[in-house]
Amino acid sequence: MRYTFLLYTDPADLANMTEAEGMAQRQAYQSYIEALNAAGVFVDTDWLQPVTTATTLTLKGGTRQVQDGPFADTKERLGGYFVIEVPDLDVAMSWAEKCPAAQTGKVEIRPSAMPTG
Amino acid sequence: MTDADRAAERVARDSYGRLLAYLSARSRDISLAEEALAEAFARALSTWPDVGVPDNPDAWLLAVARNAMTDRQRHLTRFHTDAEVPDMPAPEAAQDLPDERLTLLMVCAHPAIARDLHTPLMLQTVLGIEARVIARLFMVSPTALTKRLVRAKAKIRAARIPFSLPAHEDLPNRAAAIMEAIYAVHGVDWVSPGDGLGDEALYLADLLARLLPQDAEAAGLAALIAFGHARAQARVRDGILVPTDTQDTALWDATLQAYADRQLTRAFALGAPGRFQIEAAIQQVHMRRKGTGVTDWEALNRLYHALLQIAPSTGARVAQAAVTARVHGPAAGLEALAQIEVEAGTDVQPLWAARADLLAQLGEGAQAEVAYDKAIALATDMPVIRFLRGRRDALIDRI
Structure with missing residues (x-):
């Protein structure tokens, strides 16, 4: 089963980071990626541009609606994602727990809707 | 049935x-x-x-x-x-199925x-x-x-929430x-x-x-x-709550x-x-009354003390206060209730029921009546309301 972790963080926390803290943060993600790789569950990840560059699109209601900004009106903003391949939600949750974003923000877990093999 | x-x-x-x-x-x-x-x-x-x-x-x-x-x-x-139905062997009875x-x-x-x-x-x-x-x-x-x-x-x-036992930890x-x-x-x-x-x-x-x-x-x-x-x-007779000890x-x-x-x-x-x-x-101590004819309030006091250490709750604290009153007298119980009110607020129904009972025991009829009214106002279950009304009316008859 393929799961995507959406990483929610408060942009204010990132803006207030010192250079050393930023380095430590990048190192933490690097270690996490290495751990996922070592376990053979890593599929893909990305680091996203700030939320000011976000565009939300919907076809709900029959017409295409484009909105400038993120989908939800909460303090946390989508800051990145991980895609992992694991057998079930319990394993996915255990990896989400280890994700650095879970420390300071939220990780949304979504099962993939793509038909598998 | x-x-x-x-x-x-x-x-x-x-x-x-x-x-x-x-x-x-x-x-x-x-x-x-x-x-x-x-x-x-x-x-x-x-x-x-x-x-x-x-x-x-x-x-x-x-x-x-x-x-x-x-x-x-x-x-x-x-x-x-993703659902799949593999061939399932026909078991002799449900008792022979793996218990999932x-x-x-x-x-x-x-x-x-x-x-x-x-x-x-x-x-x-x-x-x-x-x-x-x-x-x-x-x-x-x-x-x-x-x-x-x-x-x-x-x-x-x-x-895919798994149908399996979780990891040991x-x-x-x-x-x-x-x-x-x-x-x-x-x-x-x-x-x-x-x-x-x-x-x-x-x-x-x-x-x-x-x-x-x-x-x-x-x-x-x-x-x-x-x-x-x-x-x-x-527990309930003729639609009226009966406390465990009676x-x-x-x-x-x-x-x-x-x-x-x-x-x-x-x-x-x-x-x-x-x-x-x-x-x-705690329930076991209450129910030993069936054999002994008495309720061991000292034992209940120790058990409530232990319970509040592990799982503190307002309900358990009120019960503990009522037990304290049995062991050390109504005044000690009222003191404990006053402390709970300071910390948990004034709208705790069992607190008013317990307070009314203790005030009545001390002969503070007027205050007890006020406390019963408050307890009745906060209650939602009819057997409890009828019980409290009965206590209050008995008090008024005595005054």
Whole structure:
């Protein structure tokens, strides 16, 4: 089963980071990626541009609606994602727990809707 | 309900839970399993009266349900589904099926499912109780609950919540979530013992204690619920609440009390104390009055002290204050209640009921009356309101 972790963080926390803290943060993600790789569950990840560059699109209601900004009106903003391949939600949750974003923000877990093999 | 009826219902319930757990675990789709099993039961009702009950009703139901599942899946080609129905051997009886009810309970109480749905999901899947009945008991809208249950089951399938026992380190937390959900069934029964789910709470607690024989708290919970259920007939008489220490012990169910005593002994022997065991021990002390004729308030005082260390709650603190009054006098009890009011606020119903009783004991009639009025205003259950009114009126008669 393929799961995507959406990483929610408060942009204010990132803006207030010192250079050393930023380095430590990048190192933490690097270690996490290495751990996922070592376990053979890593599929893909990305680091996203700030939320000011976000565009939300919907076809709900029959017409295409484009909105400038993120989908939800909460303090946390989508800051990145991980895609992992694991057998079930319990394993996915255990990896989400280890994700650095879970420390300071939220990780949304979504099962993939793509038909598998 | 006669004992024979009860036994028959238990067997039917056992079969339903086992069959549904088995079919759900194989297909990972509870809704599909429920529909298939419902179809099998409907078929049984329409054919058994003519052709007779098969030698092995469970195997018959399982075979029909399995075919129904396969048929339904063929019709679901519009959607992709991961569900699969591998060939299942026809067992001799449901008792011979691998018992998947523990994994089903684990799924129902999974952390990815909203906490307030744990109990309704268990009642619906393991016991086969209809959503509208559950909704009435929990005083929520049947339509809303039905929708939420359907969505929860869709999530279980789509997010692939596993039908397997959790990792060893997660097991205690997951077992605790199941116990909380069973305890909630017990709570409903406590409020309205007439049409509550006392049997269901006891069934689930006993089932969990048997599925987790090494878990002291599971045994403690079974004991706690059995002690409470044993007093079901004595708790409310003529629509009026009767406090435990004045209940007619002849109305207590001796079989259930003995069962609870055994479970608690077994729990203590496992050497892992916990909240449910202490709560059960408190009930046990109360119910020893049946043999001794007296209530051991000193023992209750020690147990409440221990309970507040592990699981502090306002309810337990108020109960502890009432016990303090028995041991050290009403003034000490009132002092304890005043302290609870400072910390927990002034709208705690049991606090006012306890305070009114203690003020009355001290001869403070006017203050007691005010406290009774406040307790009555905050109460929501008719047996409690009638009890408090009776106490208040007796007080006024004395003045």
